[in-house]
Each structure stands twice: as structure tokens, then as C-alpha cells.
Amino acid sequence: MTFSIETYGCQMNYAESASVVELLRSRGWTQNEDAKAADLVIINTCSVRITAETRVFGRIAHYTGLKKKRKFVLIVMGCMAQRLHDEFPTRFPGVDYAVGMFERDIFSDLFVAIEAGATYVPTEEKPVNEYYFSPTSHQAGAFQSFIPIMNGCNNFCSYCIVPYVRGREVSRNLDEIIKEIAFLEDRGVREITLLGQNVNSYCYTDSDTGKVYDFPALLELVARTIEKRGIIRWIRFMSSHPKDFSDSLIDIIAREPAVCSLVHLPVQHGSTRILEAMNRKYTREDYLSLVGRIRERIPGVNISTDILMGFPGETEEDVEETLSLIRTVGYDAAFMYHYNPREGTAAYTLENRIPEPVKKERLARVIKLQHGIAQERMKSRVGSEVVVLIESVSRNNPDELFGHTELGDMVVFSGKHDHRLLGQFVQAHITGLRGRTFRAKIVIIEPD
Numbered sequence: 101m102t103f104s105i106e107t108y109g110c111q112m113n114y115a116e117s118a119s120v121v122e123l124l125r126s127r128g129w130t131q132n133e134d135a136k137a138a139d140l141v142i143i144n145t146c147s148v149r150i151t152a153e154t155r156v157f158g159r160i161a162h163y164t165g166l167k168k169k170r171k172f173v174l175i176v177m178g179c180m181a182q183r184l185h186d187e188f189p190t191r192f193p194g195v196d197y198a199v200g201m202f203e204r205d206i207f208s209d210l211f212v213a214i215e216a217g218a219t220y221v222p223t224e225e226k227p228v229n230e231y232y233f234s235p236t237s238h239q240a241g242a243f244q245s246f247i248p249i250m251n252g253c254n255n256f257c258s259y260c261i262v263p264y265v266r267g268r269e270v271s272r273n274l275d276e277i278i279k280e281i282a283f284l285e286d287r288g289v290r291e292i293t294l295l296g297q298n299v300n301s302y303c304y305t306d307s308d309t310g311k312v313y314d315f316p317a318l319l320e321l322v323a324r325t326i327e328k329r330g331i332i333r334w335i336r337f338m339s340s341h342p343k344d345f346s347d348s349l350i351d352i353i354a355r356e357p358a359v360c361s362l363v364h365l366p367v368q369h370g371s372t373r374i375l376e377a378m379n380r381k382y383t384r385e386d387y388l389s390l391v392g393r394i395r396e397r398i399p400g401v402n403i404s405t406d407i408l409m410g411f412p413g414e415t416e417e418d419v420e421e422t423l424s425l426i427r428t429v430g431y432d433a434a435f436m437y438h439y440n441p442r443e444g445t446a447a448y449t450l451e452n453r454i455p456e457p458v459k460k461e462r463l464a465r466v467i468k469l470q471h472g473i474a475q476e477r478m479k480s481r482v483g484s485e486v487v488v489l490i491e492s493v494s495r496n497n498p499d500e501l502f503g504h505t506e507l508g509d510m511v512v513f514s515g516k517h518d519h520r521l522l523g524q525f526v527q528a529h530i531t532g533l534r535g536r537t538f539r540a541k542i543v544i545i546e547p548d
């Protein structure tokens with residue numbers, strides 16, 4: 101039988117889609133990129149922004165129409181399946197199953213039923229705060245893999261739907277994380293990203309020793325674990341809440357060569373007044389002081405962020421504060437978006453909403469400034485020597501190879517190259533920059 105899956109939203113969703121793909125493959129299913137011919141279509145959804153939900157409504161309508169022409173099973177999973185769970189049978193009759201965030205452990209039974217041509221009937225109600233971590237999120241053949249280490253969020257930023265759809269924070273069992281690392285090493289993975297809505301909230305107590313592992317302790321343990329076999333060489337993590345980014349975490353990044361010098365530190369806004377309305381629990385000054393400590397102790401660190409413009413009550417002065425914060429920090433990259441009210445969140449009822457054209461104009465100014473800064477920072481790296489993990493053949497030219505640097509920069513190696521270099525670390529000389537992709541020449545292939 102064949103399946104097709106489409107994914108919207110954050111890295112957690114991509115990791116969770118990969119775990120469903122892995123489960124289906126282990127049951128003998130084949131992935132079919134052409135959803136028009138698949139026996140099973142899965143849509144993994146996001147509720148964070150209204151635009152993501154609107155797209156999925158369109159996709160559901162498309163597949164519902166397709167069902168009039170041929171028979172297949174349609175599953176919706178992820179945040180929308182959780183948020184609109186009880187509405188699915190009446191509102192979206194074309195969807196056969198809506199699998200909410202806390203029902204992910206039903207997938208095995210669900211697939212058994214689909215394989216038998218039967219209807220799946222759930223057997224028990226799940227407690228709302230339980231979360232199932234699948235054994236692996238690895239995509240076959242990939243040299244990079246996500247490892248979810250926690251799920252959910254307790255922060256309740258006033259604009260954000262995540263705590264309502266993913267629930268409270270649940271940390272993954274430490275032994276399972278270590279087992280997954282061994283599994284990924286066996287599959288030739290070279291780089292891992294520890295994933296969670298707020299990785300700094302990781303907290304796990306070893307029942308044998310009573311030792312409590314917070315995120316810096318986990319990161320250190322993961323660094324010691326991968327050192328033994330030397331197959332995985334880079335560790336990344338995301339996302340971090342600035343209020344929880346401790347000095348001990350800065351020390352670990354500075355001290356452990358395997359932990360990439362890359363910090364994603366969502367600021368959301370540059371005005372303390374707006375940060376307070378967002379319930380972010382730090383001020384502009386707190387944030388800038390944290391950035392200062394990070395830059396001081398991790399030379400050459402790459403800092404990226406998320407910025408949300410057009411929050412209710414935002415003034416021109418607040419916009420100026422955001423622009424000045426962007427200039428002060430000098431971000432290497434940023435995800436920038438404008439505010440959309442999400443029903444059920446604290447900010448939904450706030451007055452002083454910013455008109456749509458004004459939000460868009462403010463966002464455009466932020467994007468223009470940030471793109472200019474990022475471009476300058478990238479240009480300054482031309483001529484330098486970097487280490488690159490070669491991960492695939494270039495999409496545009498099958499002779500060329502493609503990879504990423506430790507700082508996450510994309511690199512293409514021009515000219516004809518041996519495909520046996522895939523999965524290798526190489527030292528490279530950056531020769532140029534096209535858009536946001538560097539061109540480079542291989543200097544030395546690093547020994548394994």
C-alpha cells in the first residue's frame with residue numbers, strides 16, 4: 101500500500117511526520133510523492149498562524165473533492181486535529197480520522213485497521229497531559245536528524261496557541277534519548293538537533309540515581325555520548341526562551357566543540373511595553389544583556405530570532421525600538437511575521453488592533469533591515485575557511501554537492517564531485533555568495 105504525507109508548521113511537526121513515515125515504512129508501506137495515487141493521505145497541520153490553517157482547509161477541500169473520484173483514506177494530524185478535534189466529523193466529512201496531539205500512540209492500531217480495510221474505533225480515553233514520543237524521527241538516508249526531547253509549553257505567551265494544542269511541558273525519558281542517538285549512529289547520521297518548544301525547560305529525574313538533568317546537563321551528556329563513536333559530530337538545539345537561557349548553558353556551548361555555535365533566541369519584539377503585553381517575561385534590557393553575555397563567551401556565535409510585528413497597541417515608537425534592537429544585535433537570520441489573533445489565546449480579546457495594511461508595512465520595514473544585516477554578515481564570511489557537512493546532491497545540478505556549515509549556512513560545491521563524499525565533513529574555502537547560498541571549494545576531506 102502507498103501513502104503520501106504533507107507537513108505544515110514547525111520542526112516538531114516535521115519530526116513527528118518523519119516518525120509516522122518511519123512507522124508506515126516499517127509496516128511495508130511505500131511513500132508516494134503523488135498524493136493523487138496514494139491509498140492513504142496524511143496532512144500534518146499547524147495552528148500557530150491563521151494562514152497555515154487556511155492553507156490546510158484548502159487542502160482538505162481538495163482531497164475531499166478527490167474522494168468523489170477514487171477511494172483512499174484521509175488523516176489529519178497535528179495542532180489543528182487537536183484544536184478542532186470534535187468539529188471534524190461534521191465540519192470536514194471527507195476526513196476519515198483526526199488524530200490529536202495526545203493520541204499519537206493510536207497510529208499503529210489505526211494503520212492495522214486501514215490495512216485490513218476496517219474502521220478504527222478508539223478503545224480508551226487518553227489523559228490530557230500525556231504525550232507519546234515515537235522511537236525515532238529519522239528520515240531514511242538523511243545525515244541530519246531531529247531528536248524531540250520535550251513537548252508542550254507552560255509559558256502562555258499571550259498571542260500563542262501552542263500551550264492549548266500541545267499541552268503542558270513533558271520531558272522525554274533520558275534513556276530513550278540516548279537509545280535514539282545509538283540508533284541514529286547506526287544509520288550514519290552525522291548531525292542531530294535536539295527539539296522542543298522550549299528546550300531549556302527540559303527536566304528529567306533519573307529514577308535509579310535521583311540525579312536531575314536540566315537542559316545544560318542533558319546537552320553535556322549528549323556531547324559525551326556522541327564522542328565515544330565519533331559518528332555524530334554536531335549537536336544543535338531549538339527553540340530557547342530567552343528568560344530560561346542560563347549562563348551554564350552558555351558555558352556548555354562555549355566549552356563543547358560538538359555543540360554548534362548557533363543560538364536561536366526568539367525576541368519577538370524590541371519594546372519592553374509590548375513584550376509585557378505578550379507575556380514574554382523579559383525586558384528589552386534583559387534580552388540585550390543576555391545577547392552580550394552570549395557574544396562575549398562564544399566568539400563567532402551565530403544568533404537568529406523570531407520577530408512578531410503588529411501586536412495590538414503597537415506604536416511607531418515600539419516599531420523604532422524593534423528596528424534599533426535588530427541593529428544592535430545584528431542577527432544572522434530571523435523569522436519575521438505579523439500578528440494574527442488566535443481564538444482562545446489571551447491576546448484575542450485585546451483592543452487597539454493594528455490595521456492589516458499598517459501591520460504589513462511595519463513588517464516590511466523590519467524584513468528590509470534584517471535582510472540587509474544578514475547579507476552583510478554573510479558577505480563578511482566570503483574568503484574564510486569553514487567545516488561543511490556534505491548532505492546531498494545539489495537540486496539544480498547533479499554534479500554539484502550541497503551542505504551546511506556549523507553556523508547553518510548553505511554551501512554549494514561547484515564542479516564535478518564524487519558522490520561518495522555525501523555524509524562527510526570537509527574543510528572548505530568560501531569563494532563567493534549567491535543569494536543566501538555560499539559557493540566553496542573543498543580544501544581537505546576530514547578523516548572519520
Ligand code: SF4
Pocket residue numbers: 253254255256257260261262263297298341
Ligand atoms: S514560549 Fe511562548 S511562543 Fe513559544 S511555544 Fe510557548 S507560548 Fe508559544
